[in-house]
Amino acid sequence: xxxxxxxxxxxxxxxxxxxxxxxxxxxxxxxxxxxxxxxxxxxxxxxxxxxxxxxxxxxxxxxxxxxxxxxxxxxxxxxxxxxxxxxxxxxxxxxxxxxxxxxxxxxxxxxxxxxxxxxxxxxxxxxxxxxxxxxxxxxxxxxxxxxxxxxxxxxxxxxxxxxxxxxxxxxxxxxxxxxxxxxxxxxxxxxxxxxxxxxxxxxxxxxxxxxxxxxxxxxxxxxxxxxxxxxxxxxxxxxxxxxxxxxxxxxxxxxxxxxxxxxxxxxxxxxxxxxxxxxxxxxxxxxxxxxxxxxxxxxxxxxxxxxxxxxxxxxxxxxxxxxxxxxxxxxxxxxxxxxxxxxxxxxxxxxxxxxxxxxxxxxxxxxxxxxxxxxxxxxxxxxxxxxxxxxxxxxxxxxxxxxxxxxxxxxxxxxxxxxxxxxxxxxxxxxxxxxxxxxxxxxxxxxxxxxxxxxx
Amino acid sequence: xxxxxxxxxxxxxxxxxxxxxxxxxxxxxxxxxxxxxxxxxxxxxxxxxxxxxxxxxxxxxxxxxxxxxxxxxxxxxxxxxxxxxxxxxxxxxxxxxxxxxxxxxxxxxxxxxxxxxxxxxxxxxxxxxxxxxxxxxxxxxxxxxxxxxxxxxxxxxxxxxxxxxxxxxxxxxxxxxxxxxxxxxxxxxxxxxxxxxxxxxxxxxxxxxxxxxxxxxxxxxxxxxxxxxxxxxxxxxxxxxxxxxxxxxxxxxxxxxxxxxxxxxxxxxxxxxxxxxxxxxxxxxxxxxxxxxxxxxxxxxxxxxxxxxxxxxxxxxxxxxxxxxxxxxxxxxxxxxxxxxxxxxxxxxxxxxxxxxxxxxxxxxxxxxxxxxxxxxxxxxxxxxxxxxxxxxxxxxxxxxxxxxxxxxxxxxxxxxxxxxxxxxxxxxxxxxxxxxxxxxxxxxxxxxxxxxxxx
Numbered sequence: 031x032x033x034x035x036x037x038x039x040x041x042x043x044x045x046x047x048x049x050x051x052x053x054x055x056x057x058x059x060x061x062x063x064x065x066x067x068x069x070x071x072x073x074x075x076x077x078x079x080x081x082x083x084x085x086x087x088x089x090x091x092x093x094x095x096x097x098x099x100x101x102x103x104x105x106x107x108x109x110x111x112x113x114x115x116x117x118x119x120x121x122x123x124x125x126x127x128x129x130x131x132x133x134x135x136x137x138x139x140x141x142x143x144x145x146x147x148x149x150x151x152x153x154x155x156x157x158x159x160x161x162x163x164x165x166x167x168x169x170x171x172x173x174x175x176x177x178x179x180x181x182x183x184x185x186x187x188x189x190x191x192x193x194x195x196x197x198x199x200x201x202x203x204x205x206x207x208x209x210x211x212x213x214x215x216x217x218x219x220x221x222x223x224x225x226x227x228x229x230x231x232x233x234x235x236x237x238x239x240x241x242x243x244x245x246x247x248x249x250x251x252x253x254x255x256x257x258x259x260x261x262x263x264x265x266x267x268x269x270x271x272x273x274x275x276x277x278x279x280x281x282x283x284x285x286x287x288x289x290x291x292x293x294x295x296x297x298x299x300x301x302x303x304x305x306x307x308x309x310x311x312x313x314x315x316x317x318x319x320x321x322x323x324x325x326x327x328x329x330x331x332x333x334x335x336x337x338x339x340x341x342x343x344x345x346x347x348x349x350x351x352x353x354x355x356x357x358x359x360x361x362x363x364x365x366x367x368x369x370x371x372x373x374x375x376x377x378x379x380x381x382x383x384x385x386x387x388x389x390x391x392x393x394x395x396x397x398x399x400x401x402x403x404x405x406x407x408x409x410x411x412x413x414x415x416x417x418x419x420x421x422x423x424x425x426x427x428x429x430x431x432x433x434x435x436x437x438x439x440x441x442x443x444x445x446x447x448x449x450x451x452x453x454x455x456x457x458x459x460x461x462x463x464x465x466x467x468x469x470x471x472x473x474x475x476x477x478x479x480x481x482x483x484x485x486x
Numbered sequence: 487x488x489x490x491x492x493x494x495x496x497x498x499x500x501x502x503x504x505x506x507x508x509x510x511x512x513x514x515x516x517x518x519x520x521x522x523x524x525x526x527x528x529x530x531x532x533x534x535x536x537x538x539x540x541x542x543x544x545x546x547x548x549x550x551x552x553x554x555x556x557x558x559x560x561x562x563x564x565x566x567x568x569x570x571x572x573x574x575x576x577x578x579x580x581x582x583x584x585x586x587x588x589x590x591x592x593x594x595x596x597x598x599x600x601x602x603x604x605x606x607x608x609x610x611x612x613x614x615x616x617x618x619x620x621x622x623x624x625x626x627x628x629x630x631x632x633x634x635x636x637x638x639x640x641x642x643x644x645x646x647x648x649x650x651x652x653x654x655x656x657x658x659x660x661x662x663x664x665x666x667x668x669x670x671x672x673x674x675x676x677x678x679x680x681x682x683x684x685x686x687x688x689x690x691x692x693x694x695x696x697x698x699x700x701x702x703x704x705x706x707x708x709x710x711x712x713x714x715x716x717x718x719x720x721x722x723x724x725x726x727x728x729x730x731x732x733x734x735x736x737x738x739x740x741x742x743x744x745x746x747x748x749x750x751x752x753x754x755x756x757x758x759x760x761x762x763x764x765x766x767x768x769x770x771x772x773x774x775x776x777x778x779x780x781x782x783x784x785x786x787x788x789x790x791x792x793x794x795x796x797x798x799x800x801x802x803x804x805x806x807x808x809x810x811x812x813x814x815x816x817x818x819x820x821x822x823x824x825x826x827x828x829x830x831x832x833x834x835x836x837x838x839x840x841x842x843x844x845x846x847x848x849x850x851x852x853x854x855x856x857x858x859x860x861x862x863x864x865x866x867x868x869x870x871x872x873x874x875x876x877x878x879x880x881x882x883x884x885x886x887x888x889x890x891x892x893x894x895x896x897x898x899x900x901x902x903x904x905x906x907x908x909x910x911x912x913x914x915x916x917x918x919x920x921x922x923x924x925x926x927x928x929x930x931x932x933x934x935x936x937x938x939x940x941x942x
Binding site: 040043 | 521
């Protein structure tokens with residue numbers, strides 16, 4: 031009888047919302063500070079837009095919307111003799127829920143190409159849906175917060191994005207390391223060992239080095255068909271040590287035979303020099319094993335790790351050269367970053383880093399002693415709200431204990447009491463719930479008292 | 487080849503988003519000022535939660551999600567011999583997209599009843615989806631902005647909500663009339679004419695009086711089975727005129743035989759007196775023909791009309807006595823209001839009432855003359871961003887005309903120019919795009935100049 035919600039989805043109550051809004055509004059403010067403007071796309075996209083963009087596995091994880099009306103009439107009766115769900119899906123469903131913000135963004139850019147000013151800098155904060163098996167920290171509905179700039183090859187975009195990431199986490203007070211790599215270095219490595227066609231296998235395997243260690247990565251490289259010689263040539267690269275400068279120089283030597291590898295190192299140097307010279311709050315780490323799984327990236331790769339909590343990457347991104355090619359608009363380069371709101375939420379919870387503003391926001395509750403007192407209270411409350419105070423009045427003439435209990439339970443810091451004597455004087459008794467202190471004040475004085483307390 | 491989005495859905499670009507955010511953030515601020523706190527519920531609800539809550543027509547307008555995996559295996563082969571889409575739906579779909587925010591809110595209250603502090607005041611701003619035929623002003627995906635308080639019978643809640651509505655439109659600078667009625671008065675009328683079972687027919691018909699006029703309403707009442715005598719008894723009520731006080735007194739006489747009608751008048755008086763004594767920006771109108779179609783309401787009914795634009799109601803709400811009964815939690819009374827964001831957007835567009843803040847937000851663009859200049863620019867930009875200025879740097883060394891063209895097209899009010907002489911001095915040339923005026927300034931001075939200009 032008790033109603034429930036679909037597995038893998040969540041309700042967010044007032045406290046969770048206040049905390050999530052704090053994260054989103056921090057990210058949103060920094061996006062705006064860096065000149066990104068917001069767009070929104072529909073929750074539903076045509077399946078023709080979504081299918082084939084996330085691999086075969088991704089196609090299965092799309093939530094598909096049943097066509098309206100008599101959808102069965104589009105299914106050939108012959109198809110029903112031996113019903114195949116996959117084939118029937120294409121007959122009874124035309125739309126799906128968005129799986130990420132990247133494909134809808136690419137679709138948006140192509141559809142609105144004539145209205146956009148290039149380079150186009152957009153951010154987007156919206157939920158996405160995936161029919162994944164739910165587990166701890168993995169949901170079927172979750173928010174993504176993406177910023178991308180398309181239509182410019184300049185590495186200034188990378189430098190700006192890294193600064194943006196640094197500023198977001200500085201404001202959230204989360205200590206981070208920003209890991210950096212370049213896909214062209216990975217291509218250089220594949221070229222060096224004479225297996226450029228194995229680039230995907232190599233990156234997928236070495237991406238796991240942090241999780242499974244160098245030995246298991248080697249096993250996986252062998253399983254993926256690399257020769258013993260090739261595996262051994264990868265080793266020194268994965269083990270290069272020293273300062274960032276030393277490692278870049280060493281890498282430059284090792285990859286001296288690869289043009290694309292050299293280009294990757296040049297790009298890394300330029301980004302690192304730029305960011306370093308501008309100054310960074312975060313630790314910046316060159317990580318040659320960083321690949322972020324996706325084949326999608328063609329240049330800079332960025333990943334953010336929280337330093338004080340053991341959790342996967344909390345933000346990631348990189349440069350891609352062909353975002354919109356699949357929609358018939360080739361050659362558009364871009365670079366983007368995606369903040370993992372749910373993991374950032376977990377980190378803030380683990381470290382208890384929420385500021386006072388990320389809590390229930392009502393500042394004062396007026397107690398209700400009866401009709402006349404309530405009317406006098408509402409008049410004062412109106413005046414205080416006009417001065418920016420967030421307040422409410424207990425709507426019913428309940429027992430004092432019950433009314434105070436509400437303020438207590440909700441963490442409302444002040445209670446305003448208006449009885450006969452207060453009414454006669456046009457004043458209110460303001461009670462500070464933390465200290466118990468009470469003062470008889472005019473509404474204007476109460477506004478000042480509440481504002482002064484918030485500032486502390 | 488050119489990609490598109492499902493009909494009835496929309497993309498929102500930067501300008502539209504800035505305008506929509508202005509509307510949402512205005513509403514959100516006022517909700518908070520009145521002590522409402524935000525919740526969010528999942529886009530997908532179980533169909534068992536949604537079905538049967540919006541009538542037979544509503545069930546058809548729900549977007550249903552196809553079950554994942556081999557969904558056809560749950561369909562009895564016998565069912566496929568003569569496939570009936572409606573019956574098959576229940577086998578292949580368990581979830582649907584939310585149709586409004588009210589049913590998910592009711593589900594939320596019941597599911598989390600033990601965690602909630604009553605009265606529970608929540609607001610919710612999220613999209614909803616309806617498989618309606620798209621037409622001008624009617625979309626398949628649109629936002630609702632709802633505030634409700636449940637767990638209190640007090641009319642103080644109505645008075646507070648009307649003030650809240652008044653404050654939202656005062657801030658948006660839209661002149662409005664707030665129309666008021668009470669469902670109990672409508673019940674009294676049905677009782678008076680001896681046809682209490684015809685209440686729904688009567689309210690549906692007289693709800694249309696503004697659109698089709700009194701004669702056509704009479705025709706509809708006859709069609710709905712009311713006797714000529716009953717129809718004639720309704721007339722004087724619909725035609726009552728005079729001041730609000732006069733009309734209430736006249737109504738009181740006419741409904742003197744109906745207990746529920748008297749109660750409705752008493753409630754109307756109390757709400758009107760309270761609101762009037764607190765003072766209202768809007769015009770307050772008693773409208774006995776106001777029914778808002780929904781059977782759902784049991785007391786106060788509220789509707790808002792824009793005075794300067796011909797458009798349907800832009801906000802509406804009322805009191806209901808049994809929101810959660812259908813989920814097994816009877817007797818919970820509440821009152822709520824729903825802002826029509828899309829219509830408010832249309833009104834603001836028609837009257838061009840957007841403030842400067844509801845536009846592209848970037849305040850300054852740094853021109854890019856080359857690597858050294860760009861690095862110097864980024865250092866100054868960093869300093870200015872720390873002081874709160876929203877800015878960007880043109881990422882490529884493009885022609886001056888192209889760079890200035892971007893600032894112009896995006897409406898960025900200031901351009902910062904850093905050439906050799908500026909670099910040598912550690913200054914920038916700030917150009918005001920509106921006046922053409924240029925000044926050589928330090929970054930700190932530029933911050934002041936930009937902030938001073940925004941204030942004007």
